Amino acid sequence: MLNKKKLIKIFKTASLCRNFEKITFKKIQEKIIKFPVYLSAGQEFIASSLSQMTSELRVKPMIFAQHRCHSTYLAFGGNMKKLINELQGNISGATFGIGGSASLHSKEINMYGHDGHMGTQGPIGVGACFVSRKPTIVFLGDASAEEDYVLAALGWASTKKLPILFVVEDNNLSILTKKKVRRNWEMSDVAKSFKMGGYQLDDNPKNIYRFKEKIFKKPMLLNINTHRLFWHAGAGQDSYKTFDRYKIIKKKLGILGNKIDQENFIRINKLWKKHSD
Amino acid sequence: MEKTLRLTIKEIVRSHLKKKIGKVFGQCLTAVGWVGGTLPELYEKDGMVELSMADVAGGGFAVGAALMNTRPIYVIRYQGFNWYNAPMILNYACKSMEIWKQPCPIFVRSIAMEGGIGPVAGSSHHSLYFRMPGIKIVSPMSPKEYIKIYQKFLSDKDVYYVSEHRGSYNNTSEFKNDIKEKKQLIIIAISITRFEAEKAKKNLEKQGYKIGIIHVVWIKPFKLKKNEINAIKKTKHGCILLDDDYVDGIANALGNKINLDTGKKVHTMGLKDKSAGFSKRTDNLPPNAKEIEKKIKKIISD
Numbered sequence A: 001m002l003n004k005k006k007l008i009k010i011f012k013t014a015s016l017c018r019n020f021e022k023i024t025f026k027k028i029q030e031k032i033i034k035f036p037v038y039l040s041a042g043q044e045f046i047a048s049s050l051s052q053m054t055s056e057l058r059v060k061p062m063i064f065a066q067h068r069c070h071s072t073y074l075a076f077g078g079n080m081k082k083l084i085n086e087l088q089g090n091i092s093g094a095t096f097g098i099g100g101s102a103s104l105h106s107k108e109i110n111m112y113g114h115d116g117h118m119g120t121q122g123p124i125g126v127g128a129c130f131v132s133r134k135p136t137i138v139f140l141g142d143a144s145a146e147e148d149y150v151l152a153a154l155g156w157a158s159t160k161k162l163p164i165l166f167v168v169e170d171n172n173l174s175i176l177t178k179k180k181v182r183r184n185w186e187m188s189d190v191a192k193s194f195k196m197g198g199y200q201l202d203d204n205p206k207n208i209y210r211f212k213e214k215i216f217k218k219p220m221l222l223n224i225n226t227h228r229l230f231w232h233a234g235a236g237q238d239s240y241k242t243f244d245r246y247k248i249i250k251k252k253l254g255i256l257g258n259k260i261d262q263e264n265f266i267r268i269n270k271l272w273k274k275h276s277d
Numbered sequence B: 001m002e003k004t005l006r007l008t009i010k011e012i013v014r015s016h017l018k019k020k021i022g023k024v025f026g027q028c029l030t031a032v033g034w035v036g037g038t039l040p041e042l043y044e045k046d047g048m049v050e051l052s053m054a055d056v057a058g059g060g061f062a063v064g065a066a067l068m069n070t071r072p073i074y075v076i077r078y079q080g081f082n083w084y085n086a087p088m089i090l091n092y093a094c095k096s097m098e099i100w101k102q103p104c105p106i107f108v109r110s111i112a113m114e115g116g117i118g119p120v121a122g123s124s125h126h127s128l129y130f131r132m133p134g135i136k137i138v139s140p141m142s143p144k145e146y147i148k149i150y151q152k153f154l155s156d157k158d159v160y161y162v163s164e165h166r167g168s169y170n171n172t173s174e175f176k177n178d179i180k181e182k183k184q185l186i187i188i189a190i191s192i193t194r195f196e197a198e199k200a201k202k203n204l205e206k207q208g209y210k211i212g213i214i215h216v217v218w219i220k221p222f223k224l225k226k227n228e229i230n231a232i233k234k235t236k237h238g239c240i241l242l243d244d245d246y247v248d249g250i251a252n253a254l255g256n257k258i259n260l261d262t263g264k265k266v267h268t269m270g271l272k273d274k275s276a277g278f279s280k281r282t283d284n285l286p287p288n289a290k291e292i293e294k295k296i297k298k299i300i301s302d
């Protein structure tokens, strides 16, 4: 059960991610960032909940993410200064100004960079988990999950009974193409047909947290329905009516929620200022 | 008795596993003749890992293994399967050092064969890898060449594409370049063509021609030595480069490089520009000694 104390911890992490993306949004508009950026605002409770769960389990998982990876990186403790520098193409960036927004890599948090081809993190994460037997999380988008090689990777992870967790961050979009246009099946069912645990849930931290004791024991897939607040890439909004869990939880936490939110905003703004050219 | 290349590879693989340097991954390894007898009879518990038949994902599993500071050997039983196995090796492992300073070394054993095996799997496909940064491409055809390459790989951070050929597995002898004295033309040979090149050279010499030969083991990076450049410069007719892949790839690219280095014409010969059929009549084989001889005579007489 997720008690209030833990919910606040998760919210603090989510707030860090949200404010980072909010400020980055402005930096894109101001053309301080000059290349494609994949903002993860709206989806931050997935990585924030999982990082709380793994830290309670005292597990430092290997992380294989994809292009929309700022929240994954920050939630698991990635260095924010290095991310700010990366987004400006600086050599002091997380991937030396080469990888940009989409390929964040961090030895400190066991996060392996993505090469930009959707879904490659599936087989690569499985191969890494197979030889190391270390707890591993592979993050996939609902579209990346459709890649044939991702499906093959699920099959092999199941066959080899790996301590791996596949997390589908299902925002129902491939750029702007909705899931129902692309397929008539769900990843949770695919996982089950590969004889691994497959679950469908929303990104309410309370629902994600329920899986704490189950993860890394056997291969498992969580298809987590979530909402992308901003454009696929860059600074813009497809709709102003998008469901926003962050707002709801902030409101639920009342004054404390506001305080955490504001403090993060001020702190991250300062950090951006300090590390902008 | 001298050791064959087959046995040499088998012993290298065995020691790779025994010393726990990394695992061996591939499809149908522990059956179907143990990959032409180049694998020791070991199983998953020993590190010889049977993959599912998902070729694209298989390449990714090898990449993941390499990221973990192990050095996987990845066996691709026919080079043509690289159309599916190559993507993550090339786009992830080969770029890993440059983008993330994260070594991701894989020893890709990619095996060629041709003659009666049709349009899909045959011949060398090293040209597929050639255009990408961060890859080393080698094609050892003798025991000593193979040992040297494997040892170099062990202290390297890069991906090695080892372009093998089944036709060389019985070989026990080493190759020697011949660029002494003034030659009319020099043959530069890659992969299995090296055997036929030697035959063609001998035959031509019997007929009074002065033909040199340079054996290429390192395809990428490719660098001619000073004495090799000088020897080519001294020839009247330049050189002919032989490959076991289509010429519109490595052969023509290296040809251009050699031309720039020497100012001499570089002719190329490789697979014909067509798909291979199963029948003898429709097959597509690398140049044989007769064809090489004929072409060289024509170059010299023109």
Ligand SMILES: Cc1ncc(C[n+]2csc(CCOP(=O)(O)OP(=O)(O)O)c2C)c(N)n1
Residues within 6 Å of the ligand: A067, A068, A116, A117, A118, A140, A141, A142, A143, A144, A145, A171, A173, A174, A175, A232
């Ligand atoms: C192999 C490959 N094909 C196509 C693309 C182009 N592409 C980039 S992101 C994207 C959509 C990804 O959607 P999803 O995986 O759901 O992640 P999201 O962007 O929704 O977070 C596409 C099609 C790509 N990067 N790689």
Ligand SMILES: [Mg+2]
Residues within 6 Å of the ligand: A141, A142, A143, A169, A170, A171, A172, A173, A174, A175
């Ligand atoms: Mg999506």
